[in-house]
Amino acid sequence: MALGCGGTLGKVFLILINIIFFLLGLGLLIVGALMKANIKIVNDEVKPVLNSITVSSYKLGDLADNLSVVFIVIGVFIFIVAGLGLFGACCQNRCMLVTYAILVLLLLIVKVVAIALWFTMQGEVEDKVKSEMLKSLTAHFTDDSLSNGDEISKSWNYMFLTLDCCAVNAVTGISNDFDQTPWCTQAGKTCNGGSAQLPGTCCVGVDANTYTSAPAACKTAVSGYNTMGCYDALKAEIETYSTPVIGVGITILVIELLAVIFAFVICKQTGEEVVGGVKMALQCGGKVGQVFLVVINIIFSLMGLGLLIAGALALSDIGNVNTDHVKPLLDTIEVGSFQVGSMANNLSILFIVIGVFIMIVSGLGLFGACCQNKCMLVVYAVLVLILLLMKIVIIALWFTMKDKVESEIKAKLVTALNNNYKDDTITNSNSVSNAWNYMFMTLDCCAVNPVKGTTNDFDITAWCTTAPGSCQATSSEVPKTCCLGVTESTYSSAPATCHQNVDSGTYNSKGCYDALKDKILSMSPSIIGVSITIILLEILAVIFAFLVCSQAGDRTSGLSDVARSY
Incomplete structure (x- = not known):
């Protein structure tokens, strides 16, 4: 049944609209990915303080992470729905167009509800977040140091350094948010003793290595400190993404309304997919193929989802290793023109992309089999x-x-250790040396090859060959960061039986090459199993797709058969 003028116009517009949908869905996915990668407030050091702040039952640190995931999921969903609309319009397939219109309407309703809830609750949510931040600072800020105090106290100091902010509310003088914190109320603390009114981490231009020498004028709240409160800094960091997100969101809403209208126009004018009162029927083999193709593509969808989840879990797990502390080290190791730090993330992202692609392709197979659509x-x-x-x-x-x-x-790991390992601390001016120490503590490993005794990979590092390294001074044979059970706060007091005597059972016996390899390959059984299953299903899917195609026939031949019957 030929389309009328309105239907033809609708078909052209629907094709164009869904090409734009593809691009806009991809844009939203990219914005979400950029947020996931670049929101520096949610790093390993700051996250404990954000997770001490709850809004209803949600932790703020997790909420900030999940916000970017929401954008990625919505972008992927739009990308998939656009495929339904595009192929439905091209093939004039009512089944696909109705499904497409329903999904677009659902997406539209969800967005309208979400926007209404946000404008209704925005003020309440912002007040609650600010109040919880102030409670967290008041309860947990015990010291203006990155090495003393509890994890949340250190996270506050990292936040001051990372976001160039101070306290929760903007500091305007010696009376500020710190007055009621343990740092100012407990004896023995620098604020309680009157030598400081602000942490050294609040001073302008300081970093993790220089905050201890911050000027006195800053710490007495006279001058030279970050004037922005951390609530405003946190809000500003998140809002940097608001303009592109709002622009993309409004454009998508308008396009969705047009898409639903045109989908129903084409549906109305297409009518039943019957030629001359006869609808082409599949033979026995084709029917079996159709059933198998539907079942296979349902399984495909689940397998694609499984691969996506496995990739996301691998990304999360690798993220525990590939932090800002360790990444400088991994990025000194190149394989060809690729940096290992980037490769570790990109490998898991590749699994996610393949999973999404499989889900999209399975949708085509599922609807193609159901509707017997050759295209x-x-x-x-x-x-x-x-x-x-x-x-x-x-x-x-x-x-x-x-x-x-x-x-x-x-080999590159050994070279990186030899060239860059300067000290067994995490405060050295060489960021790669610090990264090695973070890796030893993060992966519970030591050196590149397993340490067997006092002769090991560290022997030709600068730490052991030049002063003032503690190894060169013979007071250590392995770094204190290699000792069992140490953390950023406790490694400096590691026992001599570990770092000096290298007694068995006191240090991490696994080499970092093996530990890094084990971490990356920990997801391999599930990924290999899913991948082999998908390959087998793909072969069956291609066979059944061509079988159904061959039996669906051409509509013109159906018309000729009807003509001959007369």
Whole structure:
């Protein structure tokens, strides 16, 4: 049934609109990814203080992280829905267009409800967050140091340094938010003793290495301190993304309304997919293929979701290793032109992208089989074949280059240790040396190769060959950060039996190469299992897609059969 003028116009607009949807969904996904990667308030040092602040039952640190995840999920959803609209309009398929219109309406309703709730509760939420921040500072700020006090107190100091802010409310003089904190009310503290009114971490231009020498004028709240309160700094950091998000969001809302209208216009004018009163029926093999294709693509959707989740878990787990402290070290190690720090993240992101792609392709196969749509089934089969070939190439490359890559990474790690390890502290001016010490504590490892005794990988590092290294002075044979159970706060008091005598059972016996490899490969069984299952299903899917295509036939042949019957 041919489309009328309005339907043709609607078809053209719907195709154009859903191409724009693709781009806007991708834009929202990228904004969310940038937020996830770049919101510096949610790093490992600051997160404890944000998680001490709760809004209803939600922790602020997790909420800030999850906000970016919400944008990514919405972007992916829009991307998928746009595919339904695009192929539905191209093929004039009522089944797809109705599904598309319903999903767009649901998405539109969800957005309207979310916007209404935000404007209704915005003031209440902001007041609650500010109040909880002040409670956290008052209860937990015990010292203006990064090495003393509890984790939340240290997180406050990291926040002051990271966001260039001070206290919760803006500091205007010696009377400020710190007056009721343990730092100012407990004996023995610098504020209680009258030698400081503000932490050294609040001073302008200081960092983790220089805050202890902050000028007195700053610490007595006279001059040279960060005048912005951390509530306003935190709010400003989040709001830096508001303009692009609002712009993209409003544009999507307008396009969604147009898309629903045009989808129903095309549906109305398309009518039933019948030619001359006859609808092409599948033969026995085609029917079996159709059932299998529907079942396979439901499984595909679940497997794609599983691969996406496995990649997200790997990204989260690797994120525990690849922090701002450790990344300088990993980025000194290059394989070809790739930095290991970036590769560790990108590998898990690759799994996520493949998972999303599989879900999109399975949607094409599912709807193509249900609606017996040759256009969709051919596109689906081609995409599955491309995906299958890509996986085979990647697997072949990995098995071909695996040993070479692993050997090169290990050699680069040893070189990085020899060239950059200066001291067994986390406050050295060399960030790569600090990163090694953070890695020892984070991964519970020591050196690159396993330490067997006093002769080890550290022997030719600057720490052991030049003064004033404690190894060169023979007071240590392995770093204190290699000792069992030490943390950022306790490593300096590690027992001599560990760092000096290197007694078995007192230090981390696993080398950092093996520890890093184990961390990255910890997700491999689930990823390999899911991938093999998907490859087998892809082969079956291509076979059944072409079988259903061959039996669906052409509508013109159906018309000829009807004509001959007369």
